[in-house]
Amino acid sequence: MEESHGGEKTRSRMCCICNQRRPALKRPKTLQQICRECFYVVFEEEIHKVIVDNNLFKPGERIAIGASGGKADSTVLAYVMSELNRRHNYGLDLFLLSVDEGITGYRDDSLETVKRNEVQYGLPLKVVSYKDLYGWTMDEIVKMIGLKNNCTFCGVFRRQALDRGAALLKVDKLATGHNADDIAETVLLNILRGDIARLSRCTSIITGEDGPIPRCKPFKYTYEKEISSVSYIAGIYSPNAYRGFAREFIKDLERIRLPRAILDIIKSGEDFRIATSTKMPEQGTCQRCGYISSQKWCKACVLLDGLNRGLPKLGIGRTRGVNNEHQQVKNLQGKACGSLDF
Numbered sequence: 048m049e050e051s052h053g054g055e056k057t058r059s060r061m062c063c064i065c066n067q068r069r070p071a072l073k074r075p076k077t078l079q080q081i082c083r084e085c086f087y088v089v090f091e092e093e094i095h096k097v098i099v100d101n102n103l104f105k106p107g108e109r110i111a112i113g114a115s116g117g118k119a120d121s122t123v124l125a126y127v128m129s130e131l132n133r134r135h136n137y138g139l140d141l142f143l144l145s146v147d148e149g150i151t152g153y154r155d156d157s158l159e160t161v162k163r164n165e166v167q168y169g170l171p172l173k174v175v176s177y178k179d180l181y182g183w184t185m186d187e188i189v190k191m192i193g194l195k196n197n198c199t200f201c202g203v204f205r206r207q208a209l210d211r212g213a214a215l216l217k218v219d220k221l222a223t224g225h226n227a228d229d230i231a232e233t234v235l236l237n238i239l240r241g242d243i244a245r246l247s248r249c250t251s252i253i254t255g256e257d258g259p260i261p262r263c264k265p266f267k268y269t270y271e272k273e274i275s276s277v278s279y280i281a282g283i284y285s286p287n288a289y290r291g292f293a294r295e296f297i298k299d300l301e302r303i304r305l306p307r308a309i310l311d312i313i314k315s316g317e318d319f320r321i322a323t324s325t326k327m328p329e330q331g332t333c334q335r336c337g338y339i340s341s342q343k344w345c346k347a348c349v350l351l352d353g354l355n356r357g358l359p360k361l362g363i364g365r366t367r368g369v370n371n372e373h374q375q376v377k378n379l380q381g382k383a384c385g386s387l388d389f
């Protein structure tokens with residue numbers, strides 16, 4: 048058609064929405080050719096729709112945005128949330144919350160980005176550090192345990208640090224930049240690991256409503272590639288091996304099958320029905336620090352205890368020692384690594 052008719056040729060090269068400007072990109076989700084201006088509009092309005100359809104926020108709420116500053120997602124989230132809050136009068140008090148894990152050359156750099164965002168978007172910033180909270184930086188932990196299990200320490204401590212920071216800010220909810228790719232990977236990982244407890248909650252757009260601070264994921268249906276297109280920010284990414292496998296698998300599916308592969312995987316996670324007879328971990332509180340835990344001690348306390356006693360492997364993998372008596376339930380939980388459990 049393009050070769051045979053000049054007018055058709057010009058039209059078919061125009062943005063599929065405005066039909067006036069040249070397309071700047073092909074949307075990974077729909078394969079539509081779209082211009083820059085229309086892309087920004089549909090990108091933001093799709094997120095607005097997710098927020099409204101899922102009642103993510105109520106007027107007057109205080110919301111912390113988990114801002115790592117490291118990769119595109121949370122930086123774009125801070126930008127989009129402040130835009131939509133203003134444009135659609137959500138009436139939210141927004142804050143940036145950053146966890147400084149103490150990783151020289153990585154988090155110290157990305158914290159500079161977050162400090163710039165504080166000024167750019169006019170959002171107050173709170174930084175909480177592993178050093179202040181736990182007495183250890185990730186650099187010190189890695190010096191002691193090596194690189195092999197450091198994801199476990201980092202993931203467990205970060206989760207709790209975000210809750211503690213959110214409590215200091217007295218916010219009602221924490222919004223994170225987890226995107227559709229992250230969630231599809233997590234669905235796959237939890238299926239591959241047979242981790243029913245996590246599978247049952249990993250597709251929820253709001254989690255932890257019974258815990259200290261509910262968390263929500265406004266980017267649940269937003270593709271990572273689109274977030275990168277919006278941000279133009281180079282990614283810093285160090286996947287753990289298993290998550291890297293799931294990520295590659297999803298990318299292959301996206302290439303060979305359908306652009307919808309990511310959304311299809313999230314849908315299959317959402318549709319999963321778990322037999323009511325399945326034994327799930329019961330939530331209680333850590334006897335040591337009072338944080339939520341299905342064990343006698345929470346994972347962060349077990350890890351810290353190991354570090355402080357010079358036995359850092361104590362809390363890695365299957366729980367030993369203090370939580371031993373809960374071993375059976377523990378086995379249901381699988382390994383805490385990366386951001387499986389958000």
Ligand SMILES: Nc1ncnc2c1ncn2[C@@H]1O[C@H](COP(=O)(O)OP(=O)(O)OP(=O)(O)O)[C@@H](O)[C@H]1O
Pocket residue numbers: 112113114115116117118119120121122144145146147148205209222223224225229386
């Ligand atoms: N150090 C941190 N401080 C505050 N929030 C964080 C931190 N690390 C992760 N998060 C939150 O958890 C979400 C998912 O974490 P993940 O590890 O995938 O992030 P990332 O790849 O470092 O981040 P991003 O691209 O969002 O900057 C982030 O989008 C962010 O909201």
